[in-house]
Amino acid sequence: MEYSYVFLILLLPFLSFIVLGLAGMKMPHKTAGLIGTLSLGIVTALSYYTAFCYFTAERGVDGTFATMVPYNFTWLPLGVLNFDLGIMLDPISVMMLIVISTVSLMVHIYSFGYMHGEKGFQRYYAYLSLFTMSMLGLVVATNIFQMYLFWELVGVSSYLLIGFYYPLHAAVAASKKAFIVTRFADMFFLIGILIFGFYTGSFSFSFAGNVVMGDGATPFIPVDVVRAVAAGGFIIPTALVLMFIGGAGKSAMFPLHIWLPDAMEGPTPVSALIHAATMVVAGVFQIARLFPLWIEYAPGQMSIVVYVGVFTAFYAAAVACAQSDIKRVLAFSTISQIAFMMVALGVCLPGHDGAVLDNHAQLGYMASMFHLFTHAMFKACLFLGAGCIIHAVHSNEMSTMGGLRKYMPITHITFLISCIAISGIPPFSGFFSKDEIITACFAYSPVVGWIMTAIAAMTAFYMFRLYYGIFWGTENKELHEHHTPHEAPLTMTIPLIILSVITLTCGWIVNFGSFVSASGLDYEIHLDKQIAITSTVIALISIALATYIYKGEKQPIADILYKRFPKLHRAAYKRFYMDEVWMFITHKVIFRLVSTPIAWFDRHVVDGTFDFIAWGSNAAGETIRPWQSGDVRQYAVWFLTGTVALTLVLLCLL
Template sequence: MDYSFVFLILLLPLFSFIVLGLAGMKMPHKTAGLIGTTSLGIVTALSYYTAFCYFTAERGADGAFATLVPYNFTWLPLGQLNFDLGIMLDPISVMMLIVISTVSLMVHIYSFGYMHGEKGFQRYYAYLSLFTMSMLGLVVATNIFQMYLFWELVGVSSYLLIGFYYPLQPAVSASKKAFIVTRFADMFFLIGILIFGYYTGSFSFSFAGDVVMADGTAPFIPVDVMKAVAAGGFILPTALVLMFIGGAGKSAMFPLHIWLPDAMEGPTPVSALIHAATMVVAGVFQIARLFPLWVEYAPGQMSIVVWVGVFTAFYAAAVACAQSDIKRVLAFSTISQIAFMMVALGVCMPGHHGEVLDNHAQLGFMASMFHLFTHAMFKACLFLGAGCIIHAVHSNEMSTMGGLRKYMPVTHITFLISCLAIAGIPFFSGFSSKDEIITACFAYSPVVGWIMTGVAAMTAFYMFRLYYGIFWGTENKELHAHHTPHEAPLNMTLPLIVLCVITVGVGVYTTIAGFAGWGGSFGSFVTASGAEYNIHFDLQVAATSTIIAIISIALATYIYKGEKQPIADKLYRTFPKLHRAAYKRFYMDEVYMFVTHKIIFRCVSTPIAWFDRHVIDGTFDFLAWGANEAGETIRPWQSGDVRKYAVWFITGTVALTLVLLCI
């Protein structure tokens, strides 16, 4: 199959960004939006066509999908360690093309209604195109250095989109916070890349020479992992852990999570695009891309991924239970769900001989990638639904909502379906993927399995707390009297319907397939090796997680559905400090402010600044003063008076003569 067309998947959004960035302000709003949306529509069609051709192509003798590199060229030749740019197609990169293009297209269409009349509409669509191109370039990268280049472009794009409302100080602060925190994490990513490249002699993802160009030639030098192993057994584990820190920053893992909730200051469609489906899963994708190295050369360090993910999932779920801003609830939900994906990758362990992955490892990898796909769809639907709600009531706070199901039926149904999906109810997509993750966790450790089951129960609880607070509960009649809520226009509700259809369709198919045991047609797309893997639900785990989810939903219904909520009020009065701590995110922002201002700035930066001003600057000021004074001192020597020159000449001659006589 000829995949020469795939370069258009990157070129079209880049072209859209350049056109809208240079000439967008001279265009009508509708024209700029049509250019951005049309280019993404074509990119989406090309992505789906690429996936169709790739997954229907003939497999290898072992049943695995091929890894193809239609394009690869040397950008900066540095001896053997070259910086290459190219496009690589394998199961997870093709799946990510589908996820990114689908969600981005829905956001482009949705933004026609949500951003209508906004100042900077053309600039907004230019930023969307840049972000989409950056994320697409990241997932099809042929080597770690190319991934890093697009990784940084994603960071720049998120900075621009989060700070879109730049006249507002909270938006500016949030964009700077996101940029600084992720850049700090990316420093470790870069150090890990440099260590990896130095000791292995390559930045490529080819670990065994199994990646080939369309013409059958090798596109780049395979990684010489044995060279790194010979240099010391700690080299590859160290590089991988450092790169994981970069991924943890991008995916908002604790303690580098603090930027994501504040990033909600950007437009709501941006939240759906960046913080639900694409940017925040970049860290998960990085671990998945380097998964063969983790399993083979750093299996012990995978426990770091597991426990960081476990703690993050629990922490974020606990905070989400106390938030009142609907976008912040969804933000912490995103952090928790991304942690689920990280844990699923971390619990993967090599087979008995350390050479191949057993079913346990295949299950964890498949479950992580599967949850990445399903979560992208229903979480994007939730964020876009939140945008419709905010568009209707002009507020993010649940206290201004309540009873909206009567005014917004489409948003209500799509939001409910997405809540059922993330809660893990059978026949919705979240059930299939989350159940597989929990099964893999139990295979790794019963402790991890029960903790993640508990987090899944918390997820169902806080999502239905959110659902009842928005669509049921006490209607704010005073506010509604001034502005009656109404359903969003079709260009905003259509993306919700499309994402819901995907959520339900994938959920029904995979639930039936999982119980019937013929789910390999999906599982093989996202296994670590790309080989056939059938989804088989563990009935005990599935039943337990489903029962716990139903109990959690019932508890949320009992507490929050009515117009009055005496139980919630009583709990708040009984545990005010705990509620306050959860609402304040357990004071993590205050901890960061204390560490930066009281310790780093006062105890480190202030002495360094004093040393710089008084010692460094003082030394150079002294040298300048000395040179100036010396010049002033000897200036009379160059007065032009011949008599003074004669005196100095005679004096010097006499002095030199006396010295010579003494010698």
């Protein structure tokens, strides 16, 4: 059977998790790491082989890639509405296999050096295997319910990895925060799935089009969208918006973003995996997977995705400009860049005739997936580079850095390449994907286009503020006297080099639109010269401004701006007090005004009612206990008394 081996892509990391989870503590550190890394190496090789076979295979008669379903079986039969499990290969799932396996393999190799000597090393690799398997299962799901199962496994994995340093209170608090916030959002995702399944009669991605089933696989149950539309035109849009809330929580969209900065308490390689290839892109993938339904039945509701994405991108960029912890700068950068991808999907609208093949819809969809691909590579490089820096200076704060380019040349060059890429400077990969997003935004609305251009300029500014603060600026010589910074070992620098090379070259992929597009047909990428030149010039101006302010050992302009706008700087540094707002809402509103009355009602009314029933039963039992004394003479007296009483009653009635 064609693609019969693909189950190994999920099975190998799962087996690695089982082996390391059960027997890892009895193994040497190196053995545990090798098991996890080798399993991911095989998975990566299989993913690349699958991509090669899939994208070089002969297309259908309509010119689209076939949607391959090597495996699909009914897990829980519930009448018409079944819960199925399987593997589906289409352009975006195959592309995601490449992204996840590549970044995960780099993280596994990198962790050999970064986590060396850490207590729980084997447990760490077990969690990495579970995390990778969960995300791989999510992207190859054949139906929405299977996606939700692996979606929740991704949440569990992130909880375990964020709280890896469980003796630290901050790590435990961060893991619980991430778990609770994303579970709150996932509740809406589940409600949306149930509404969709109830009214359509299926959870399957049957709108995939040209589906080729594997041997022995059960066919998809057709989605009865007619029934859902007939039940009310709001059914499918409502279900999709509820699912989007789940995606917004997983992808840290405002105001559900508050968990992601705190997630930096986990090991830095985990941050790279969460931010680049797994958790935060799950929401974007969800919208892309359900894109045919959005474009056909809920085009008006796509404006919600646009507005949420635009505001999130601006908010996160503004906060990133004021952070001093290098991992938090990158965290808010991720939030902003994921918002770019959301906006690109949201600005897709069908043509005037309702056709999905409209050039505008094609552009936004392709741009979002392209940016997901390029961003995964340079953001993973940035986070792993940050890990090398933290490994060298034992601190996350920029104040302990400065002048590190002299001590860490490889980290310096790879970090700079990634900074240029995320800033959207040609010919680096970020330019090609981000320019397509901005072009799609201008086609949607000039206002949205200019706002996203300004946010792209902010990205260039805060990234080079970060770059100069780490590698230039004032060197902390007093700290360096006690601990001279040094370049990371090869296990940590080799992944940086590989990811930076991909960052340099993946923008030149021969027409990404020929692999991934909204319709499955080839989409020819044409750069809009005016937009490309404008966005590049603005980004260069932002870089020049950051260079002027932050490159020197002394930063008088930054000090002047801080003194002139201290409240604005503090507000941005404190994330515009969104954590405090959520604490107020949860503690002062939900807990005090909702939870406290419910708790009082539960204790005094519900518990009181059952306590009264228990007391009444006990009292009644105590009252009638003498009737069952076991004394035969007493029974005889009661019997005779009853007999006489009944006789008298009968005589009176007669």
